[in-house]
Amino acid sequence: MSEKLYQIVASVMNVHVSQINDDSGAENLESWDSFNVYVLLDEIESAFDVKFDLAETLEINKVNDLKRLLKKHQKI
Amino acid sequence: MLKEKKLSHYINNAKSVTIESYEKKIRIAILSSFTMNGLDDTLRVKCSEINVGCMIYLADYKQYNQEFLNPQSGLYKFNPDVVFFILDNRTILGEPYHLPHSLSDENKRNFIHSKLEEINNIIKIFTSSSKSKLVISNIQIPNYSPYGIHEMHTDYGLFEMTNDFNSNMKTISKKSDSVFIYDLNGFFNRFGERNVFDYRQFFYGDIKISLDYIPYLAHDLMGYIKTILGLNKKCIVLDLDNTLWGGIIGEDGFERIRLGQDPIGKAYVEFQYVLLGLHQRGIILAINSKNNLEDAMKVIKEHPNMILREQNFSSLRINWNDKVTNLKEIAGELNIGLDSIVFLDDDPVNRELIKTMIPEVLTPDLPNDSSTYAETVMDMNDFNLLKITDEDLKRGAMYYQNQQRQILADTAKNLDDFLNQLNIKLTIKTANDYTIPRISQLTLKTNQFNLTTKRYQEEEIKKFVLDPNYLVGCAQVEDKFGDNGITGVFIVKKENKSEWLIDTFLLSCRIIGRGVESAILSYILKNAKDNGIVKVKGEFISTKKNKPCESFFLDSGFQKEGTQWVYDTNNTIRMPKHIACSVEK
Numbered sequence: 185m186s187e188k189l190y191q192i193v194a195s196v197m198n199v200h201v202s203q204i205n206d207d208s209g210a211e212n213l214e215s216w217d218s219f220n221v222y223v224l225l226d227e228i229e230s231a232f233d234v235k236f237d238l239a240e241t242l243e244i245n246k247v248n249d250l251k252r253l254l255k256k257h258q259k260i
Numbered sequence: 261m262l263k264e265k266k267l268s269h270y271i272n273n274a275k276s277v278t279i280e281s282y283e284k285k286i287r288i289a290i291l292s293s294f295t296m297n298g299l300d301d302t303l304r305v306k307c308s309e310i311n312v313g314c315m316i317y318l319a320d321y322k323q324y325n326q327e328f329l330n331p332q333s334g335l336y337k338f339n340p341d342v343v344f345f346i347l348d349n350r351t352i353l354g355e356p357y358h359l360p361h362s363l364s365d366e367n368k369r370n371f372i373h374s375k376l377e378e379i380n381n382i383i384k385i386f387t388s389s390s391k392s393k394l395v396i397s398n399i400q401i402p403n404y405s406p407y408g409i410h411e412m413h414t415d416y417g418l419f420e421m422t423n424d425f426n427s428n429m430k431t432i433s434k435k436s437d438s439v440f441i442y443d444l445n446g447f448f449n450r451f452g453e454r455n456v457f458d459y460r461q462f463f464y465g466d467i468k469i470s471l472d473y474i475p476y477l478a479h480d481l482m483g484y485i486k487t488i489l490g491l492n493k494k495c496i497v498l499d500l501d502n503t504l505w506g507g508i509i510g511e512d513g514f515e516r517i518r519l520g521q522d523p524i525g526k527a528y529v530e531f532q533y534v535l536l537g538l539h540q541r542g543i544i545l546a547i548n549s550k551n552n553l554e555d556a557m558k559v560i561k562e563h564p565n566m567i568l569r570e571q572n573f574s575s576l577r578i579n580w581n582d583k584v585t586n587l588k589e590i591a592g593e594l595n596i597g598l599d600s601i602v603f604l605d606d607d608p609v610n611r612e613l614i615k616t617m618i619p620e621v622l623t624p625d626l627p628n629d630s631s632t633y634a635e636t637v638m639d640m641n642d643f644n645l646l647k648i649t650d651e652d653l654k655r656g657a658m659y660y661q662n663q664q665r666q667i668l669a670d671t672a673k674n675l676d677d678f679l680n681q682l683n684i685k686l687t688i689k690t691a692n693d694y695t696i697p698r699i700s701q702l703t704l705k706t707n708q709f710n711l712t713t714k715r716y717q718e719e720e721i722k723k724f725v726l727d728p729n730y731l732v733g734c735a736q737v738e739d740k741f742g743d744n745g746i747t748g749v750f751i752v753k754k755e756n757k758s759e760w761l762i763d764t765f766l767l768s769c770r771i772i773g774r775g776v777e778s779a780i781l782s783y784i785l786k787n788a789k790d791n792g793i794v795k796v797k798g799e800f801i802s803t804k805k806n807k808p809c810e811s812f813f814l815d816s817g818f819q820k821e822g823t824q825w826v827y828d829t830n831n832t833i834r835m836p837k838h839i840a841c842s843v844e845k
Contacts (some may be wrong), residue, residue, distance in 0.1 A: 195268060195272070196268040196272075198271075198272040199276070218465070219269075219297050219298075220268075222461060222464060222465065222467070222471055223266075223267050223268050223271065223298070223471050224268070224473045226266075226267070226470065226472045227266055227268060228725075230472070236460075238460045238463060238464070241346075241460055241464070242464075257404070
């Protein structure tokens with residue numbers, strides 16, 4: 185199931201999917217800025233049919249955070 | 261239903277858009293009372309999709325007052341062609357948005373009027389120092405009121421404050437020719453506040469139109485860009501079977517095609533109503549269908565549930581020829597460019613054929629489900645005009661009359677006989693408040709019979725009218741089949757006591773070849789002579805499209821002197837015999 189998540193992150197951050205792993209995030213992706221994170225969230229929420237709390241969205245700094253949240257909401 | 265791509269698609273594709281490769285360009289400024297990131301990238305990509313290079317100035321949000329009021333601001337330095345100024349209800353209504361109870365009714369009214377005064381001031385300052393068009397949004401009527409169910413019984417409640425603001429915005433915008441209102445409230449209505457407004461995004465970054473909906477907003481704004489650049493569509497060419505009605509007339513027969521009686525049939529009626537609405541706004545309709553003419557015409561003329569009738573179609577190609585040839589013939593008959601045509605056909609094979617063979621024609625995918633046809637057309641942003649003139653409203657009827665003229669031309673003994681039978685009446689009119697919008701429109705869009713192709717906005721025409729050194733006029737052409745409306749324009753510069761210069765001389769393409777151009781020119785020459793003018797000079801500025809008038813001066817007896825053409829008014833001035841010309845003061 186990570187594959188779908190990686191695909192979305194790669195397409196929003198405009199990099200090849202092979203460059204995406206659980207540690208991809210603000211520290212190592214140039215396009216991961218505060219605005220793009222919200223663009224990413226919008227797409228993940230519609231792709232996985234989920235709605236995160238505001239507080240949850242503020243915890244997201246890398247792909248692993250997204251994974252954790254999706255697991256918490258039982259979407260992966 | 262319109263399904264937009266995700267915002268990330270636009271953000272990422274915008275990186276590879278280059279503007280240099282496009283001939284048409286536009287400079288767009290975006291100002292707003294909240295975060296609008298992503299709109300710039302979306303517009304860049306959407307413009308490139310229609311071969312327009314766009315340069316965008318995205319002002320820091322909430323800086324709109326400084327941008328508009330300071331003549332040294334980035335906005336004025338950018339020199340935009342169009343400004344999109346997007347407002348939101350929280351910014352405009354301020355604290356009363358949440359706490360309307362804190363103010364008395366009178367204070368609420370004063371508050372709204374002070375806000376309107378601010379906007380009015382911005383408009384005044386901007387329009388006096390920039391030629392750009394200004395598109396301002398109205399504001400969304402909130403879906404919640406602190407008055408609760410009593411909102412509807414409150415004298416001047418929250419909704420009424422918002423309505424009052426919006427309706428006064430409309431009044432303010434009407435005072436200027438370059439200011440237009442974008443119906444942002446309508447945008448929220450269409451998609452729903454609970455989709456468009458996301459509290460998390462609002463708290464996170466003052467985003468008041470959620471990122472998913474930015475591409476939809478851009479789609480709406482493209483409607484303005486297309487019409488500003490003259491890329492709006494003028495004509496819809498329609499298939500018949502399974503497009504205007506369900507079933508195939510040649511196989512199912514008059515009694516069994518589906519049109520109105522059952523749910524499927526009702527979808528086609530709805531679709532026809534939408535098309536008729538566009539037709540009444542000035543969009544030309546035509547038919548391109550493989551059918552027996554007789555079978556199809558029987559439905560169009562006699563089917564009790566047909567909404568569109570024969571007189572609504574300006575050109576008919578109902579035959580067994582291929583659709584590409586038919587479509588090109590329709591464009592020729594109507595004298596419009598292929599790039600101003602939309603082709604609607606339920607058959608994906610036909611659509612693919614047109615897309616491949618005539619890519620200039622816009623061929624949208626019509627979904628399989630006929631219940632979505634109406635929405636598909638309503639979602640298109642290609643049919644807009646910033647100003648609708650009387651001529652636009654009458655256009656459909658005019659093209660129908662043209663068909664009747666063609667029948668006369670085919671049966672007349674010769675050209676003179678045809679022209680004589682037409683009983684052409686030409687009325688020369690001065691430029692005034694009623695004719696100026698049309699005069700400007702004709703200078704902006706006439707390409708073929710246009711000697712100098714100078715483009716003038718309404719404001720510029722007004723300046724000519726006020727200047728005693730200019731003569732601005734237009735010509736209305738009627739004949740026995742009907743009124744063609746204002747179809748000719750001339751602007752003459754009175755250079756000195758003995759010479760006039762023709763600055764602009766144009767004729768709408770649909771009346772070329774009936775001697776009207778000669779009659780208008782004769783009027784100018786005679787007018788010059790009456791004013792003691794010896795020489796009337798003119799210029800032909802060649803463009804890609806104005807070949808039809810390249811020999812006009814020569815044919816009219818002008819002599820070439822350097823780059824100019826000159827007529828000595830001591831020569832005879834002839835008015836074509838078949839035209840009755842009058843002058844309206």
